[in-house]
Amino acid sequence: MRVLLTGGSGFIGSHIALLLLEKGYDVLILDSFVNSSSKAINAIKAYLENKNLNYDLQTISGDIRDKKLLDKIFIDAAKKSNPIQAVLHLAGLKSVSDSLVNPLHYWDVNVCGTQNLLATMNENECYSIVFSSSATIYGLTDSVPISEDHKISPINPYGKTKVAIENMFYDLYRSNMKSWKICSLRYFNPVGAHPSGLIGEDPIGIPNNLFPYITQVAIGRRKFLNVFGDDWDTIDGSGVRDYIHIMDLSEGHINAIDYLCSKKSCFEIINLGSGKGYSVFQIISQFEQSTGSQIPFSIQCRRDGDVARCYADISKAKKFLGWTPKRSLEQICLDGWKWQRKNPNGYS
Ligand code: WQD
Numbered sequence: 296m297r298v299l300l301t302g303g304s305g306f307i308g309s310h311i312a313l314l315l316l317e318k319g320y321d322v323l324i325l326d327s328f329v330n331s332s333s334k335a336i337n338a339i340k341a342y343l344e345n346k347n348l349n350y351d352l353q354t355i356s357g358d359i360r361d362k363k364l365l366d367k368i369f370i371d372a373a374k375k376s377n378p379i380q381a382v383l384h385l386a387g388l389k390s391v392s393d394s395l396v397n398p399l400h401y402w403d404v405n406v407c408g409t410q411n412l413l414a415t416m417n418e419n420e421c422y423s424i425v426f427s428s429s430a431t432i433y434g435l436t437d438s439v440p441i442s443e444d445h446k447i448s449p450i451n452p453y454g455k456t457k458v459a460i461e462n463m464f465y466d467l468y469r470s471n472m473k474s475w476k477i478c479s480l481r482y483f484n485p486v487g488a489h490p491s492g493l494i495g496e497d498p499i500g501i502p503n504n505l506f507p508y509i510t511q512v513a514i515g516r517r518k519f520l521n522v523f524g525d526d527w528d529t530i531d532g533s534g535v536r537d538y539i540h541i542m543d544l545s546e547g548h549i550n551a552i553d554y555l556c557s558k559k560s561c562f563e564i565i566n567l568g569s570g571k572g573y574s575v576f577q578i579i580s581q582f583e584q585s586t587g588s589q590i591p592f593s594i595q596c597r598r599d600g601d602v603a604r605c606y607a608d609i610s611k612a613k614k615f616l617g618w619t620p621k622r623s624l625e626q627i628c629l630d631g632w633k634w635q636r637k638n639p640n641g642y643s
Contacts, residue, residue, distance in 0.1 A: 305448030483568030497641030568607025
């Protein structure tokens with residue numbers, strides 16, 4: 296089965312690509328490489344070849360806003376009698392802080408790009424899509440754990456683009472309920488790395504997110520971690536989040552493809568998280584305990600847009616996808632540290 300994986304060289308995309316290829320899917324990666332390195336693709340190939348696995352991976356550098364390119368991708372695949380049967384759509388901009396500064400860019404890439412992709416899929420009768428959505432759309436959460444019917448109230452342009460895309464999916468599905476098979480996966484906090492240490496998270500510049508910042512402190516690239524607030528209404532005053540191992544998240548996508556294949560048509564929105572909440576101080580403590588490294592930190596004031604607690608109710612993923620996360624917080628720390636140790640400067 297051939298799948299198109301947009302954003303397939305990014306942190307999440309590269310882990311999904313590797314898993315798809317290991318499971319025998321033919322994968323076509325489309326990535327603009329504005330936020331990722333082609334070295335991730337090389338690492339995937341090295342891993343598969345090292346395991347003597349045959350694979351069919353094609354990589355195209357391009358932007359989902361390029362309709363001519365999207366048309367060509369689908370038409371060429373059909374001409375080779377190996378048409379694209381499903382799309383995993385991860386391409387998009389994902390920085391909350393950046394979206395506040397460049398909202399129009401986020402609306403253009405994320406929303407117009409997705410509209411382009413869906414139009415091309417429709418024209419080529421490809422009706423199966425798994426989409427990378429985000430827990431950010433829940434905004435200022437007032438109750439945890441968060442289920443899919445929690446209030447939707449994004450508080451930044453990035454989150455608003457994800458809501459707009461889910462609304463697009465709803466309208467599209469309603470327009471042709473016989474054909475469209477759509478699964479929107481709302482990610483909580485994907486962290487860690489592939490156990491081989493060959494691929495992992497490599498943020499450009501100063502990491503916005505906690506986990507890659509911690510691994511960069513551990514490897515000596517950063518002097519200390521800034522903890523954004525220790526006065527939250529949580530177990531120890533620091534922010535509580537749902538950290539899900541990137542491999543658990545990736546496996547959830549394989550389950551989602553299988554789910555779409557099993558349906559005549561559907562439109563489902565599903566949380567993907569660990570279902571557990573850990574505070575910043577608990578993450579620091581677990582990381583130090585698991586890796587033997589020290590993570591010095593400095594308490595700072597709260598970060599705009601943060602909430603006290605955010606973690607998932609994952610009962611729907613269990614029920615619909617037959618999926619449950621398997622990896623522990625300790626495994627997240629060990630795998631994330633192995634990647635950073637083997638790649639002190641990431642892919643560069
Ligand atoms: C986690 C906790 C911070 C950095 C973000 C995006 C969301 C999604 C996942 C894309 C919070 C604290 C963080 C630091 C800290 N990405 N922290 N010092 O904010 O839950 O979600 O990533 O979909 O869109 O918003 O993740 O890792 O930034 O923060 O103290 O240097 O760590 O305050 O409590 P977040 P995060």
